[in-house]
Amino acid sequence: MNVIETPLPGIGVRREILTGSGRRVGIVAQRDGDLDLIISKAGDPDACVASIPLTPDEAATIGNLLGSRQLVAQLTEEHRDLPGVTTRQFLIERGSPFDGRPLGDTRMRSRSGASLVAVLRSGQVQASPTPDFTLAAGDLLVVVGTSEGLDAAADILRNG
Amino acid sequence: MHTTALTLIELGAILLFLGILGRLAGRIGLSPIPLYLIGGLFFGQGGFIELQGVLEFSEVASEIGVVLLLLMLGLEYTAKELVTGLRQSWLAGIVDFVLNFTPGALVAVILGWGSVAALVMGGVTYISSSGIAAKVIGDLGRLGNRETPTVLAILVFEDLAMAIYLPVLTAVLAGLSFAGGLGTVGISLLVVTLVLVIALRWGNVVSAVVDSTDREVFLLTLIGAALLVAGLASALQVSAAVGAFLLGIAISGATAENAARILEPLRDLFAAIFFVVFGLNTDPSSIPPVLGVALLLAVVTSATKIATGWWAARRQGIGRMGRARAGSALVARGEFSIVIAGLAVASGAVLPELAALATTYVLLMAVLGPVLARLAEPAMQLVERIPKRRPREATGLAS
Numbered sequence: 001m002n003v004i005e006t007p008l009p010g011i012g013v014r015r016e017i018l019t020g021s022g023r024r025v026g027i028v029a030q031r032d033g034d035l036d037l038i039i040s041k042a043g044d045p046d047a048c049v050a051s052i053p054l055t056p057d058e059a060a061t062i063g064n065l066l067g068s069r070q071l072v073a074q075l076t077e078e079h080r081d082l083p084g085v086t087t088r089q090f091l092i093e094r095g096s097p098f099d100g101r102p103l104g105d106t107r108m109r110s111r112s113g114a115s116l117v118a119v120l121r122s123g124q125v126q127a128s129p130t131p132d133f134t135l136a137a138g139d140l141l142v143v144v145g146t147s148e149g150l151d152a153a154a155d156i157l158r159n160g
Numbered sequence: 161m162h163t164t165a166l167t168l169i170e171l172g173a174i175l176l177f178l179g180i181l182g183r184l185a186g187r188i189g190l191s192p193i194p195l196y197l198i199g200g201l202f203f204g205q206g207g208f209i210e211l212q213g214v215l216e217f218s219e220v221a222s223e224i225g226v227v228l229l230l231l232m233l234g235l236e237y238t239a240k241e242l243v244t245g246l247r248q249s250w251l252a253g254i255v256d257f258v259l260n261f262t263p264g265a266l267v268a269v270i271l272g273w274g275s276v277a278a279l280v281m282g283g284v285t286y287i288s289s290s291g292i293a294a295k296v297i298g299d300l301g302r303l304g305n306r307e308t309p310t311v312l313a314i315l316v317f318e319d320l321a322m323a324i325y326l327p328v329l330t331a332v333l334a335g336l337s338f339a340g341g342l343g344t345v346g347i348s349l350l351v352v353t354l355v356l357v358i359a360l361r362w363g364n365v366v367s368a369v370v371d372s373t374d375r376e377v378f379l380l381t382l383i384g385a386a387l388l389v390a391g392l393a394s395a396l397q398v399s400a401a402v403g404a405f406l407l408g409i410a411i412s413g414a415t416a417e418n419a420a421r422i423l424e425p426l427r428d429l430f431a432a433i434f435f436v437v438f439g440l441n442t443d444p445s446s447i448p449p450v451l452g453v454a455l456l457l458a459v460v461t462s463a464t465k466i467a468t469g470w471w472a473a474r475r476q477g478i479g480r481m482g483r484a485r486a487g488s489a490l491v492a493r494g495e496f497s498i499v500i501a502g503l504a505v506a507s508g509a510v511l512p513e514l515a516a517l518a519t520t521y522v523l524l525m526a527v528l529g530p531v532l533a534r535l536a537e538p539a540m541q542l543v544e545r546i547p548k549r550r551p552r553e554a555t556g557l558a559s
Binding site: 006007008009010011014016024026028030031032036038039040044045046047048050051 | 236237241242244245290294298301302303304305306307308309312313315316417421478479481482485
């Protein structure tokens with residue numbers, strides 16, 4: 001994918017892609033650290049229909065949401081022949097009991113039977129994280145298991 | 161009354177008044193610059209209340225205001241941005257200069273004010289307010305627009321042009337001979353080049369010298385260096401403002417960001433005093449005679465700026481709507497027009513009427529600029545009667 005980078009002197013950098021539908025979608029990274037999500041207008045490709053300021057947390061979460069879809073679809077496809085096994089994603093919210101704690105603390109596999117296969121953070125995939133991997137708010141966990149196991153896993157992540 | 165007490169009371173009253181004006185400006189979404197000028201007119205000679213005690217302090221404070229304005233401007237750019245910006249936009253920059261310098265210069269000549277005033281008024285009408293333009297672009301959500309880099313490139317060119325224009329102006333205002341003026345310009349060109357090279361190669365060294373993790377030490381070093389450089393530049397007749405601008409460029413990276421952050425409130429304070437002092441020194445009764453000329457100049461130079469932006473955007477393959485947005489974003493004049501007029505008036509080399517004309521002109525343009533920028537799109541739609549949505553895009557995002 002071709003990312004077009006345009007310097008904006010005195011303000012920051014704009015990075016965007018041209019989608020197949022002919023729209024520009026990207027971000028403006030301002031020098032003071034602010035991020036704006038930009039989407040070009042349909043009738044006027046030079047202008048933007050939206051320029052949405054995002055906090056780093058919000059940007060990371062959007063990145064995860066966009067990136068995880070593909071991963072989850074792929075895992076679901078792989079488990080299609082295993083009846084009863086599904087893939088689900090869980091978000092570590094701010095104030096979650098595991099925010100800032102190592103993955104091992106959840107003891108998810110022994111308590112629910114479901115297994116964590118990947119963590120998405122800031123749009124990056126951490127495949128098969130080890131128990132000493134430290135979770136943080138905004139992380140999206142991709143978990144594989146039976147539907148009861150996944151319910152149990154959800155309960156563990158929410159309530160500790 | 162004791163003079164110190166009088167100074168404090170007057171200064172306090174002025175700052176409080178400016179605070180109220182600034183709040184008002186924020187409420188109605190205006191740049192505070194025109195209101196500060198009006199504030200100065202209100203307090204100054206021939207105004208409602210004439211102040212005596214603060215003059216001495218405010219003169220120095222307004223000098224510091226100019227130094228900080230330019231220092232912050234330099235901090236906003238890296239040398240690399242300036243060099244690449246210059247390479248991309250020099251043609252648009254020259255068109256901008258010719259189209260917008262000429263009306264001001266012509267008016268001064270027609271009014272019979274002489275060639276020095278022509279040089280001053282040309283500068284006043286030439287330079288867009290990068291502060292107002294950047295704010296308008298951000299406020300209207302146009303950071304992601306395709307024409308925005310074109311607009312910013314023109315602003316960069318103008319700011320760099322100031323580094324050459326201000327020393328020339330200082331030399332002319334000081335009444336230097338042709339040879340002496342040429343020498344000054346030579347020195348300043350040499351210094352500008354030298355600083356760009358130093359900033360490109362050793363910007364991190366300069367930054368490291370200035371940088372400190374202690375806020376107090378950092379602030380003292382920064383302001384000390386800025387005033388020292390500005391003073392030395394002034395002694396060389398290169399213009400104090402340019403010295404500060406170049407120091408700002410030489411400081412880069414995280415140091416520049418930190419510097420901009422801690423200097424911003426100080427800059428705002430001293431720059432406000434600068435605008436007020438300019439207003440203080442202008443007699444309000446001198447405004448009505450120049451109002452007609454100022455209005456004419458406002459109309460003409462709005463048109464020439466729009467033409468400049470239109471032309472530059474078209475060269476970048478921007479559509480008609482984007483060209484109108486680019487042009488209108490450049491219309492606002494502000495801080496630098498007043499800096500130029502302020503230098504000229506302080507030197508005594510021009511007529512006091514020039515201050516009145518420059519004040520009136522900037523009052524008009526600082527208000528008109530953001531309004532035109534906002535109106536560009538609806539106006540274009542009216543002119544072109546663009547159908548609201550074409551069938552093919554009906555399934556897309558609402559726009």
